Amino acid sequence: MQTEVITDALARAYAPGFISDIEADSLEPGLSEDTVRFISAKKGEPEWLLAWRLKAYRLWQRMTPPDWAALEIPSIDYQSISYFSAPRKKDGPKSLEEVDPELLRVYEKLGVPLHERARLAGVAVDAVFDSVSVVTTFREQLAEYGVVFCPISEAVHSHPELVQRYLGSVVPQADNYFAALNCAVFSDGSFVYIPKGVRCPMELSTYFRINALNTGQFERTLIVAEEGAYVSYLEGCTAPMRDENQLHAAVVELVAHTDAQIKYSTVQNWYPGDAEGRGGIYNFVTKRGICAGDRAKISWTQVETGSAVTWKYPSCILKGADSVGEFYSVAISHHRQQADTGTKMVHIGPGSRSTIVSKGISAGHGRQTYRGLVRMEPSARGASNFTQCDSLLIGSNCAANTVPYIESRQPSASVGHEATTTRIRADQLFYLQQRGLNTEDAVALIVNGFCKEVLAELPMEFAVEAQKLLGVSLEGAVG
Amino acid sequence: MALLEIDNLVASIGETDVLRGLSLRVDASEVHAIMGPNGAGKSTLAKIIAGHPDYTVKSGDIRLDGESLLEKSPDERAAQGIFLGFQDPVEIPGVNNLYFLRTALNAQRRRRGEAEVDAPSFLRLAKEEAARVGLDAGLIKRSLNDGFSGGERKRNEMLQLSVLQPKLAILDEIDSGLDIDALASVAENAGRLRAAGMSFLLVTHYNRLLDAFPPDIVHVLVGGRIVHSGGATLAKELEASGYQAWSQAEPGLGAGSHHALHA
Ligand SMILES: Nc1ncnc2c1ncn2[C@@H]1O[C@H](COP(=O)(O)OP(=O)(O)OP(=O)(O)O)[C@@H](O)[C@H]1O
Numbered sequence: 052m053q054t055e056v057i058t059d060a061l062a063r064a065y066a067p068g069f070i071s072d073i074e075a076d077s078l079e080p081g082l083s084e085d086t087v088r089f090i091s092a093k094k095g096e097p098e099w100l101l102a103w104r105l106k107a108y109r110l111w112q113r114m115t116p117p118d119w120a121a122l123e124i125p126s127i128d129y130q131s132i133s134y135f136s137a138p139r140k141k142d143g144p145k146s147l148e149e150v151d152p153e154l155l156r157v158y159e160k161l162g163v164p165l166h167e168r169a170r171l172a173g174v175a176v177d178a179v180f181d182s183v184s185v186v187t188t189f190r191e192q193l194a195e196y197g198v199v200f201c202p203i204s205e206a207v208h209s210h211p212e213l214v215q216r217y218l219g220s221v222v223p224q225a226d227n228y229f230a231a232l233n234c235a236v237f238s239d240g241s242f243v244y245i246p247k248g249v250r251c252p253m254e255l256s257t258y259f260r261i262n263a264l265n266t267g268q269f270e271r272t273l274i275v276a277e278e279g280a281y282v283s284y285l286e287g288c289t290a291p292m293r294d295e296n297q298l299h300a301a302v303v304e305l306v307a308h309t310d311a312q313i314k315y316s317t318v319q320n321w322y323p324g325d326a327e328g329r330g331g332i333y334n335f336v337t338k339r340g341i342c343a344g345d346r347a348k349i350s351w352t353q354v355e356t357g358s359a360v361t362w363k364y365p366s367c368i369l370k371g372a373d374s375v376g377e378f379y380s381v382a383i384s385h386h387r388q389q390a391d392t393g394t395k396m397v398h399i400g401p402g403s404r405s406t407i408v409s410k411g412i413s414a415g416h417g418r419q420t421y422r423g424l425v426r427m428e429p430s431a432r433g434a435s436n437f438t439q440c441d442s443l444l445i446g447s448n449c450a451a452n453t454v455p456y457i458e459s460r461q462p463s464a465s466v467g468h469e470a471t472t473t474r475i476r477a478d479q480l481f482y483l484q485q486r487g488l489n490t491e492d493a494v495a496l497i498v499n500g501f502c503k504e505v506l507a508e509l510p511m512e513f514a515v516e517a518q519k520l521l522g523v524s525l526e527g528a529v530g
Numbered sequence: 531m532a533l534l535e536i537d538n539l540v541a542s543i544g545e546t547d548v549l550r551g552l553s554l555r556v557d558a559s560e561v562h563a564i565m566g567p568n569g570a571g572k573s574t575l576a577k578i579i580a581g582h583p584d585y586t587v588k589s590g591d592i593r594l595d596g597e598s599l600l601e602k603s604p605d606e607r608a609a610q611g612i613f614l615g616f617q618d619p620v621e622i623p624g625v626n627n628l629y630f631l632r633t634a635l636n637a638q639r640r641r642r643g644e645a646e647v648d649a650p651s652f653l654r655l656a657k658e659e660a661a662r663v664g665l666d667a668g669l670i671k672r673s674l675n676d677g678f679s680g681g682e683r684k685r686n687e688m689l690q691l692s693v694l695q696p697k698l699a700i701l702d703e704i705d706s707g708l709d710i711d712a713l714a715s716v717a718e719n720a721g722r723l724r725a726a727g728m729s730f731l732l733v734t735h736y737n738r739l740l741d742a743f744p745p746d747i748v749h750v751l752v753g754g755r756i757v758h759s760g761g762a763t764l765a766k767e768l769e770a771s772g773y774q775a776w777s778q779a780e781p782g783l784g785a786g787s788h789h790a791l792h793a
Pocket residue numbers: 053543544546548566567568569570571572573574575617
């Protein structure tokens with residue numbers, strides 16, 4: 052092209068980037084065994100959990116951050132982070148009426164469907180603000196089905212045997228540096244339990260928001276679906292615009308027993324930093340599910356538009372015979388965003404199947420790596436995987452890489468991998484503009500077309516939101 | 531009043547002047563044909579009217595309904611009534627043909643302050659027009675031009691034209707790649723649209739389309755300039771004589787090196 056049609060000149064406006072003026076109880080920055088004890092005491096945890104946290108903390112101290120990802124991250128000073136921040140409150144509000152109205156306004160601004168809007172949308176919401184779970188809606192209705200949906204800090208008390216049995220059962224404490232840190236200092240998150248044979252009657256959803264300055268967010272989510280159960284769960288994330296980087300190191304564990312299905316969707320819109328790469332969330336997340344029983348199915352769908360750095364590989368351990376793992380992903384890296392993301396599919400059960408569809412979009416100076424592992428264990432007779440990995444580049448300063456690892460120790464297993472890289476061409480944009488679309492809408496149309504297989508996997512209510520988010524995230528990608 | 535007026539337009543791409551003092555005036559409901567040798571600047575003219583960002587207008591003006599277009603974006607020009615049927619329509623995988631067309635139509639209507647067309651009405655309209663241009667129902671639901679044959683792409687341009695209803699349709703070699711029946715249907719549709727007030731700027735190399743859809747005026751474009759204009763019969767004469775006369779009569783308007791010699 053003669054002119055440099057494509058530039059990253061324009062800054063993007065980050066809509067959820069407001070800072071809320073809510074009084075918070077925060078712990079001074081710093082990390083030690085005392086920090087761990089403080090958090091545990093604050094939550095009135097049983098002895099076993101404190102011991103579990105301390106063990107993780109000691110493991111973490113001996114570990115080093117992973118360096119194999121294609122990410123440039125300045126070293127993080129873990130002593131400068133506050134590990135606990137809670138909106139100030141009297142005694143844990145358990146219904147909407149008791150919640151600080153300012154907090155509710157925050158969620159309203161974010162478009163979180165609390166309150167009546169939740170009823171209309173048929174979505175039950177757990178909202179985690181900084182470190183604590185603020186409110187969980189629809190608990191009574193869900194309880195009629197035997198479904199438990201509550202803050203994990205509460206589940207520790209109300210369902211101790213379940214939490215003790217499953218916590219750390221999929222992601223062990225020493226799994227990786229960030230997971231170990233999370234085990235030591237996790238503050239809250241959601242707990243979901245679907246009893247045998249129950250199809251959860253509504254979408255469950257958690258909104259995470261980091262608000263307080265210098266606060267890390269370490270949430271922990273645990274979902275257990277008993278035999279024949281079904282649940283669809285969605286998490287959404289935002290954070291205010293700040294010049295400092297903020298750390299987010301979450302752990303999500305999913306357990307699907309025989310014939311159970313868990314559909315886990317994420318719309319991640321953490322603050323990505325500004326056009327020059329100042330600020331933004333460091334997102335180091337460990338998500339893993341186990342198809343423990345035969346014919347169990349776990350499906351991860353993620354739309355990742357935010358964060359300055361994303362390090363995330365939602366994975367499936369396909370232990371049950373004929374179990375199914377799916378990973379559908381759209382990730383955007385714009386401006387100076389960096390993402391190293393992908394999945395792991397570990398096939399153990401005979402006849403287990405997995406599908407990976409990854410759509411990476413890079414614009415500006417964004418850098419993105421798809422990193423995926425498909426492992427066929429000797430027991431995985433007749434197992435199969437198919438991976439489709441597509442990259443879309445906007446402009447000439449961004450980069451995309453695909454790093455597939457395939458390890459097969461079972462000759463009858465089949466693994467298929469397809470990868471494409473395309474660039475939005477100036478003549479495509481001109482064509483769409485000539486028909487009346489402005490630049491932004493033209494880019495959004497092409498991007499949504501590129502991602503549609505993945506967007507189709509999102510629950511209806513969120514697909515539209517995700518589409519808009521993609522458009523907003525790429526504003527200014529083409530000048 | 532003139533619909534389209536181009537005054538003494540000089541435009542370049544990179545170091546090359548591609549249009550070198552081109553003037554043209556098209557009134558409402560008029561059909562103009564532009565003919566000329568390969569590389570003369572016909573497609574360039576079409577793209578510059580539509581606002582292609584790769585070209586620089588060095589001097590002169592382009593006006594639609596008396597208003598200069600030069601500072602306007604391609605999408606603004608589209609909403610004001612300019613349509614360009616491309617010589618080589620691009621394919622855009624993943625973007626549904628009809629969804630795209632409805633989005634485009636409504637974007638234009640919003641900009642003009644008109645009500646949007648709802649999905650059912652649009653579908654009715656699109657199906658009707660698709661039948662007219664001979665695109666089958668399966669094809670229009672596919673991705674935009676993705677895997678379309680050359681002729682199918684041209685028919686798709688005609689579908690978009692009939693749905694978007696611009697004031698001025700610039701059709702760049704719409705006739706190339708079309709089979710005999712498709713050509714007849716293009717002529718028929720163009721005639722219908724013209725009767726409703728649409729103007730046409732047809733870029734073509736052959737008389738086939740012009741026989742079925744006669745122009746009011748034929749222009750000869752050589753070396754970035756209109757060197758001669760005449761009635762519909764001019765097209766016939768050109769078919770017989772070619773452009774040799776013009777290249778010789780206007781030294782330096784052929785290849786760039788020629789120009790340098792005479793400069
Ligand atoms: N990107 C570019 N850089 C340099 N020269 C260009 C560029 N694009 C077009 N040109 C030149 O501009 C001149 C006019 O091209 P244009 O496509 O307008 O010709 P045309 O009259 O439509 O020809 P045809 O009948 O073959 O379609 C040609 O000499 C072409 O090589």
